[in-house]
Amino acid sequence: MKNDTWGRVKQQLLESVGRNNFANWIEPLELTKVDNGVAVFSVPTSFMANWVSRNFADTILTHLKAANAPASRVEFKVAAHQPQPATSEPKPAAAPVVAPVEPAELPGAPLDARFTFDNFVVGKPNELAHAAARRVAEGGPVTFNPLFLYGGVGLGKTHLMHAIAHETRTRNPELRVLYLSAEQFMYRFVQALRDRQMIDFKQIFRSVDVLMVDDVQFIAGKDSTQEEFFHTFNALVDQGKQIIISADRAPGEIKNLEDRIKSRLQCGLVVDLHPTDYELRLGILQTKAEAYRAQYSGLQFADGVLEFLAHRISTNVRVLEGALMRLFAFASLVGREITLDLTQECLADILKQSDRKVTVEEIQRKVSEHYAIRLSDMIGPKRVRSIARPRQVAMYLAKQLTSRSLPEIGRRFGGRDHTTVMHGVRRIEELKGTDSQIADDVEMLRRALEA
């Protein structure tokens, strides 16, 4: 077979496999001979030989036959002068045909075994992101590509990506799933450039079935990394492979990211993880506390502590988790029950940082309005229930929503003693469990004060 026949076949292959596949896998092939019906190609690396043989041998043979080439089989031989990539299997010396080798190991980051769908608590702020992640993890035809997840710090982007990877691997163990951060992508790229291993780099990244790149904003402003990322992205999308990307903001808002990349990233489904709300924070705390309780068996937990933390700690789940972990460790060290007081003592710094700045005076005002009593009665001496109960509700909310100590709250309620405040707080905690009217009032007031 003449080389111009191979030239014509290549033209047809370009159309049938697409531009990116052609550039990556077909263009580097060199037809060395056709012998006894076997078309022998020389390829630069054994990884490539293996990949082309698995994915393109039939297509190449079909086109060769269509061009009347006397070939009934194709073989791919590694060119002797090319250095072998460190990740490929050594080639048996006597075998001219490439022995089947395992695909090169993927240069991904390890997955956190705890970041599964089962451990992910779903609430209004993250339900869409969770549903999209589940959909992608189920596999099947690629419906949106890429899936782009974005949101503020510590809201679960990495958790969801790892969950997709775990689930995909469980459902389809044969799929090549690669998860890494954008920083690691850049590091691998720079390393490949330095070691003149770009062919291997491209081959490995173009051979995955699912690519996940976390914190993509990191490559903004890094021109050659962006360029390589763009080509990798296109090559995979052309092959119908799934891509999942995360960032701290929407694609259009990432500064110094090339426009063509922004527009690619917007092509699929873009979903955001909203800041957590009270219900989601409480759900997460309950799930994690359950796990800690099992770990620190025997540790007692007073009612209202988780609710207090869910009220008081900001939107960031990582901080919430850290607080809970510290609380359990502290309580087990000192051998005390986890009460509201212990919580405030142990987490004073975290609570101060995420103080919502609701004042005791505001609370008194809102509660007085709600129960239609005079503000002066709130801090005055009257002890009738119609006044004392709203006062206790206000004390409870002051304890929940501010970082004031019991004596400080007492002073703001007409100079009352801290034991009176403590009694009031406990009374409302009890009533919340038995009196739905009180529970509703407290909840409604809390929402109004936090709005």
Ligand SMILES: Nc1ncnc2c1ncn2[C@@H]1O[C@H](COP(=O)(O)OP(=O)(O)OP(=O)(O)O)[C@@H](O)[C@H]1O
């Ligand atoms: N809905 C959730 N349910 C359970 N755990 C959660 C949830 N959201 C976040 N977490 C936990 O909070 C911590 C931080 O989450 P993660 O690392 O996924 O955040 P991120 O959005 O990737 O943040 P960053 O932008 O800092 O990378 C993790 O330990 C994760 O398990």
